[in-house]
Amino acid sequence: MRPDRVILACVALAVAAPAAADSLLPPAEWANKQLPDPRQEAQARDLMEEVRCLVCQGQSVADSDADMAGDMRSHIRRRIAAGETPAQIRAWLVERYGNWVTYAPPVDGMTWPLFVAPVILLGAGLWLARGRFRRRKKA
Amino acid sequence: MRRWILWVPFALFVALGLVIAWNLRNPTERVIVSRLVGRELPAFTLPEALPNRPTIRRADFGGGEPRMINIFASWCVPCIAEAPQLMELARRGIPIDAVAIRDQPQDIARFLGQWGDPYRNIGADRDASLQLAIGSSGVPETFIVDGNGVIRFQHIGAINPSDMPRLTEEFEKARR
Numbered sequence: 384m385r386p387d388r389v390i391l392a393c394v395a396l397a398v399a400a401p402a403a404a405d406s407l408l409p410p411a412e413w414a415n416k417q418l419p420d421p422r423q424e425a426q427a428r429d430l431m432e433e434v435r436c437l438v439c440q441g442q443s444v445a446d447s448d449a450d451m452a453g454d455m456r457s458h459i460r461r462r463i464a465a466g467e468t469p470a471q472i473r474a475w476l477v478e479r480y481g482n483w484v485t486y487a488p489p490v491d492g493m494t495w496p497l498f499v500a501p502v503i504l505l506g507a508g509l510w511l512a513r514g515r516f517r518r519r520k521k522a
Numbered sequence: 523m524r525r526w527i528l529w530v531p532f533a534l535f536v537a538l539g540l541v542i543a544w545n546l547r548n549p550t551e552r553v554i555v556s557r558l559v560g561r562e563l564p565a566f567t568l569p570e571a572l573p574n575r576p577t578i579r580r581a582d583f584g585g586g587e588p589r590m591i592n593i594f595a596s597w598c599v600p601c602i603a604e605a606p607q608l609m610e611l612a613r614r615g616i617p618i619d620a621v622a623i624r625d626q627p628q629d630i631a632r633f634l635g636q637w638g639d640p641y642r643n644i645g646a647d648r649d650a651s652l653q654l655a656i657g658s659s660g661v662p663e664t665f666i667v668d669g670n671g672v673i674r675f676q677h678i679g680a681i682n683p684s685d686m687p688r689l690t691e692e693f694e695k696a697r698r
Binding site for chain 2: 405411437440450451454476478484
């Protein structure tokens with residue numbers, strides 16, 4: 384590549400603005416600050432690791448650096464500090480976003496195969512293994 | 523000996539490969555629809571987004587006429603793309619209230635000066651609290667609230683010209 388092309392490419396990269404910009408506001412109050420009460424902080428932490436980030440799907444809000452994940456961490460900490468239980472906050476979020484929002488989905492009409500499949504597969508494995516061992520004995 | 527059973531793992535492998543290939547070619551775009559569609563708009567209070575403009579108020583909804591809520595931000599690029607469509611909706615007389623997510627007055631004023639101002643009232647949601655309360659998961663999003671204060675429709679993402687018939691149809695439905 385000719386040197387002027389390389390320079391042009393470098394300039395283009397430096398000038399290019401990111402397509403999805405983030406806001407200029409600082410993170411929400413409790414986004415990155417622990418609660419003073421360690422027991423409450425532990426509760427909030429457990430819930431944050433279980434709640435899915437809405438804009439960066441596949442990460443929990445505890446893992447994500449997205450603005451909205453920070454807002455959700457702050458939201459969870461504020462409500463825990465105000466005396467709400469993690470179950471109440473989880474129910475509030477599920478009411479709005481469905482079970483999708485939690486990494487610990489409850490057993491219901493849609494999700495029961497998730498919980499039953501491992502048991503069935505383990506049963507099938509045991510049954511197969513039993514057949515193999517029996518054949519060995521005969522031989 | 524059942525010979526065909528030897529082929530089962532290979533068949534499973536091929537099936538898995540096909541599933542992966544198909545999903546790579548058609549990446550699923552997952553939008554998270556608010557479960558509050560069909561239910562009452564929750565209570566909220568937001569501060570003013572601009573010094574000389576009233577904020578969005580819960581009391582304005584449920585007064586017999588439907589309204590739209592547009593969730594936007596000055597830092598949101600797709601919000602620029604939907605600005606002409608919002609201007610057109612406002613021109614048709616549809617009341618649109620706005621919620622500015624994580625935004626500052628001077629940036630909002632600049633954005634509205636540059637891309638047009640289709641809004642009635644604008645509230646500032648600095649920590650996404652209203653956004654979480656109504657089950658919205660990003661910017662931009664548009665909600666239609668009917669005359670009884672019930673959320674009737676949620677549009678996720680920018681309003682493109684091709685979305686206009688659906689949006690106006692849903693707004694007319696909310697009027698009934």
